[in-house]
Amino acid sequence: xxxxxxxxxxxxxxxxxxxxxxxxxxxxxxxxxxxxxxxxxxxxxxxxxxxxxxxxxxxxxxxxxxxxxxxxxxxxxxxxxxxxxxxxxxxxxxxxxxxxxxxxxxxxxxxxxxxxxxxxxxxxxxxxxxxxxxxxxxxxxxxxxxxxxxxxxxxxxxxxxxxxxxxxxxxxxxxxxxxxxxxxxxxxxxxxxxxxxxxxxxxxxxx
Numbered sequence: 001x002x003x004x005x006x007x008x009x010x011x012x013x014x015x016x017x018x019x020x021x022x023x024x025x026x027x028x029x030x031x032x033x034x035x036x037x038x039x040x041x042x043x044x045x046x047x048x049x050x051x052x053x054x055x056x057x058x059x060x061x062x063x064x065x066x067x068x069x070x071x072x073x074x075x076x077x078x079x080x081x082x083x084x085x086x087x088x089x090x091x092x093x094x095x096x097x098x099x100x101x102x103x104x105x106x107x108x109x110x111x112x113x114x115x116x117x118x119x120x121x122x123x124x125x126x127x128x129x130x131x132x133x134x135x136x137x138x139x140x141x142x143x144x145x146x147x148x149x150x151x152x153x154x155x156x157x158x159x160x161x162x163x164x165x166x167x168x169x170x171x172x173x174x175x176x177x178x179x180x181x182x183x184x185x186x187x188x189x190x191x192x193x194x195x196x197x198x199x200x201x202x203x204x205x206x207x
Contacts, residue, residue: 023037051177052088052111052144054121060105064095064136066160068107069191073117073174077195078109079124087111096129114144118183120171123189125160138161140169146177153179166190
C-alpha cells in the first residue's frame with residue numbers, strides 16, 4: 001500500500017514538472033517573439049508585393065495559349081517575353097492545357113507598389129496549339145489593394161477571335177495608390193506587337 005502511494009506521488013510530481021516545463025517554454029516564446037527583428041528591406045517588399053493584381057482564366061479544356069500584357073506608367077512592358085520589371089512581375093505564364101498538370105488555364109501578374117500614372121492591359125491569343133482556329137473567351141480581373149483590402153478596377157469577359165490577335169482590355173490612371181475616378185478607357189491599343197517591332201522581331205517568336 002505504501003509503495004502504491006509512493007508511486008502515485010511520483011506520478012503527480014512528474015506531471016507537475018512537465019506542466020511547469022511547458023509553462024516555462026511558453027513564457028520564453030512570448031518573451032522572445034517581440035525581440036525578433038525583420039530586416040527593413042524584407043518588410044518593405046512584403047508590404048509592397050501584390051499591390052495590383054491582374055488575372056486571366058479561360059476554358060481549362062482548351063489547348064490555346066493566351067497571354068496577358070501590361071504597360072506600366074514608367075513605360076515598361078511586362079508579359080511572357082519580359083516577365084520581370086521594376087513595377088510588375090508575371091508570376092504564372094500558362095501555355096494551355098497540354099503544357100502543365102494543374103487542370104487550369106490561369107495566368108497572373110502583380111505589381112510591387114502602385115506608381116502614379118496610366119496603366120494599360122491587353123490580351124494576346126498567342127497560339128491555338130493545333131486545336132483549330134476558334135474563338136476563346138477569357139475572364140479578366142484587375143484589382144488593387146488599399147489597407148489590405150482588394151478593390152476591383154475592372155472585371156470582364158473578353159472574346160479573342162483568332163490566333164495572333166491582340167486586344168486591349170482597359171487602361172486607367174492611378175494616383176496616390178488609388179484609382180482615378182472616370183479614368184477607365186477602352187479605346188484600342190497594342191502592347192505586344194509594338195514591343196516585337198522595337199526588338200526587330202517578325203511575328204510572334206516561339207516560346
